[in-house]
Amino acid sequence: MRVADEIKQWVVERDLKQGDKLPNESEMIAEFGVSKGTVREALRILEAQGLIVTKTGPGGGSIVGEVSAERARSLLANYFYFQNLSVADIYEMRKALEPELVASLAGHLSAEQIDELQALAERHPEPARSAEEEKQQHISSLEFHARLADFSDNRLLGFVIGFMARILTDLTVFRGLYDPPNVDLWRKGREHQLQLVEALRRGDAARAREVMASHMQVAEAFMQEQEAQLMRRFVDD
Incomplete structure (x- = not known):
């Protein structure tokens, strides 16, 4: 070595x-x-x-050669797979970084990038009717955040945020945090994404930062409740 x-x-x-x-x-x-x-x-x-x-x-x-961002994230995820990360650990980072990311993007995205984000935000117009649909909606929501990270000119910031979306996706799937379906989480998450796209379309950095900060707070609370429910089910079993 x-x-x-x-x-x-x-x-x-x-x-x-x-x-x-x-x-x-x-x-x-x-x-x-x-x-x-x-x-x-x-x-x-x-x-x-x-x-x-x-x-x-x-x-x-x-x-x-050149290590792709996806490969680098996969290698790094292998390390954190054994670190027993919690929802709180991940959101501590997300709350600090993602509001600043979207503020930096406001006024700097192309019409095509805005349209792509709009399509992602509108992908699931109805709440999930099963745990499998809920899982797919969680994954789609995190794809929205990963694309925001991809659009950043700050490659380090974009990589870190994209990586957090990756490990949160893994955490959600591996621990079954999508079950049972949560209508409130779907509704608030969709509202925040649509509001964020509108702020980015207007180039309003302050509003984009405000919406993402609110989204992080709400999403963390919902995800921690899902995590707590999972632990209660584990204890009951």
Whole structure:
């Protein structure tokens, strides 16, 4: 792992970009002063992480890859899967970041982006009639937030918020927090999303921040109640 880290640092120091070729195996052995087996293991680690791509055959070798945001979120989610996150943990972050995200987006979204958000907000015009429909509505709602994150010019802010939408989706599904269906959560969530889209359409940053802050407060309360109901059912069983 140490050599893999050294190779990453070597790439950074030389400002190599996606598609740039790494030295061949013999050159890397000399550069890092390690054995052939150690170099190969380091390259396997970096390839598994998506940081390099190795091609075989004539003209082959290792080139710098690019880790997609989705892959990075998946790897990070694997870590948090074992951390016993609570709804409160996630919403502590969401309440701090998402109102500022939407305020920064106001007046900077294209008509196509606004229309996409409008379509997402209108996707479920009726409350869920079953736990399965409720699950799909939860997932759709979080897709709305993930798209907001995708539209941010601040890549770090967008990544963190998109990641929170991802782990909240996983938490909702794995713990069954969508059962039983909650009409009030559907109604308030839909109202907030439509109000937010309208604020973004007008370029009203203050209103967008206000709506998202309210949405976070309401959603957290509902989700914590769902979590409490799940625990009560567990104890009763």
